[in-house]
Amino acid sequence: MVKRIDDTEAEQLLAGMTPAGRPELRDLAGALGSARAAAQSVTAPQPSALVMARLEGQSLPPVSNSGEVDVTSSSADGRATLVVRRPAFSGGVRSMMEWISGVSLTSKIAIGMGVVVFGVAGVGAAGALPGPAQSAFDTIVSTVTGSEPEVDDDPAGYVDDESDVDDDPARPDEDEVEVDDDPAPQVEDESEDDDDPARHDEDESDVDDDPAPHVEDESDVDDDSAPGVEDDEGEVDDDPAPQVEDESDVDDDPATVTEED
Amino acid sequence: MTAPGDAGAEAFASVLAAAQAGAGWACTRLWNSHAPAVSAFLAARGSREPDDLTSEVFLVVFDRLGDFRGDAAAFRSFVFSIAYRRLVDELRVRGRRGESVELIAEEDPRRASSAEEDALERLANERTVALLRSLPPDQRDVMVLRVVADLTVEQVAVVLGKREGAVKALQRRALVQLRKKISDPRTPAGPADDSGE
Known part of the structure; x- marks a missing residue:
């Protein structure tokens, strides 16, 4: 036994x-005993750049939700703090994706239309549409804005013999801006066609929703996973603080004390 | 006249206060005194990147330093509580995602290794550590924290959020199992993977 x-x-x-x-x-x-000895022979690893900054006495201010660092904060000893701007880019993209997946179908269609309108207007203004389409576009522009295409405006003295439609890419920007109202009705037809893709998009957005909860799940799991800098909830509380009361010196393992020295 | 224990406590208190005020030398002292054990603990408990995770742990430690109150023992529990949670996070994420293996130059076995890597390698190859890894998760946590992280029963209880009695019971059972495994060399010592990979 x-x-x-x-x-x-x-x-x-x-x-x-x-x-x-x-x-x-x-x-x-x-x-x-040998396992303990092997563990104690491990030396301090190479600190990451952020940790190195701390070890060099550069206190990194907490990161705000916008991903920007509060530059006004300073360390307790009055030393100037390291001014670091961490990339808020990924967070911004994530927020935008979350926002897009959260908007209604109608809004998504409207957003899609807007993108199409701006795209067509931009390409048309640049004179890059195929011949007939470019002519139609320019007609619309002149109808809406009342601006007569003036060949003389062409700084390069470029003469277009084919028509009186000015496909000069150097056309003033005003025309581009004012055009936006008009093509919209034309594009509406397309947008109706787009309904199907929109439904597709909706499905996709459902699929896209997955990564977001995925990330959120992770953040649930990783309580302090966004390099732990952002959240300060909870964990400290259940950490040593409550247990601090009567930790006796006996608990100090000798290894630690020697290491600290 | 102050006893050595008091002197040590005072020394820790002054280092802690300086670190809380943002003094680099004090943060470096805390890093030097705790990072090796944290790294060893993470390596022994199966972290794939114990050094990186150690840095992440210390970023949290430094961020929360201002809220910490306590002595050296409590601080050690504080550090390992964070390390343990980060490790659990890593294991969970790995278990959920599966794992992609990428070629990393630093991990290329053909590459000359540093002293730290040798030490970690030695730790990983240590038969007892392999035996520890073969224990059930609860027992393994207790034993790795006690042997590799060099924590007391009280500290382990804090880190794992268990009662001291429960930690002692787990420790006792683990020792019995280890003894059986050691006395019977045919017992396989493969890791009981709890990441679900």
Whole structure:
């Protein structure tokens, strides 16, 4: 029958010592002792850049929700703080994706239309549409804005013999801006066609929703995972603070003390 | 006249206060005194990138330093509580996602290794650590925190959020199991993976 290991013997074993009168535990004590020695031979790893900044006394201010660092904060000893601007880009993209996945179908269609209108207007203003389309576009522009295409405006003295439609890419920007109202009705037809893709989009957005909760799940899991800098809830509270009261000096493991020295 | 223990406590208190005030030398002292054990603990508990994770742990530690109140023992529990949570996060994420293995130059076995890597390698190859990894998760947590992280029963209880009695019971059971495994060399010592990979 195997004899029970009591708490005192357990402590001795964990320290790598064989308890008195228990020679059968010698191998276990030796194994634990060598594991402890191997662990203690591990040296401090190379700190990351952010940790290195801390070790150099540069206190990094907390990161705000917008991803920007509060530049006005300073360290307690009055030293100037490191001014760091961490990339808020990924957070911005994520917010935008979340926003897009959250908007209604109608809004998505409207957004899509807007993108199409701006795209067509931009390409048309640049004179890059195919011949007939460019002519139609320019007609609309002249109808809406009342601006007559003036060949003379062409700074390069470029003469277009084909028509009186000015496809000069250097056309004033005003025309581009004012055009926006008109093509919209034309594009509406397309937008009706777009309904299907929009439904597709909706489906996709449902699919896209997955990564977001995925991330959120992770953040649930990683309580302090956004390099732990952002959240300061909870964990400290259940950390040592409550237990601090009567931690005696006995608890200080000697290794720590020596290391600190 | 102050006892050595008091002197140590005072020394820690002054280092802590300086670190809380943002003094780099004090943060470096805290890093030097705790990072090796944190890294060893993370490596022994199966972290794939214990050094990176150690840095992440210390970023949190430094951020929360201002809220910490306590002595050296409590601080050690504080550090390992954060380390333990980060490790659990990593294991969970790994378990959920599966894992992609990429070729990393630093991990190329053909590359000459540094002293720290040798030490970590030695730790990972240590038979007892392999035996510890074969224990059930609860027992393994207790044993790795006790042997590799060098924590007391009280500190382990804080880190794991268990009662001291429960920690002692887990420790006792683990020792019995280890003894069986050591006395029976045919017992496989493969890691009982809790990341669900």
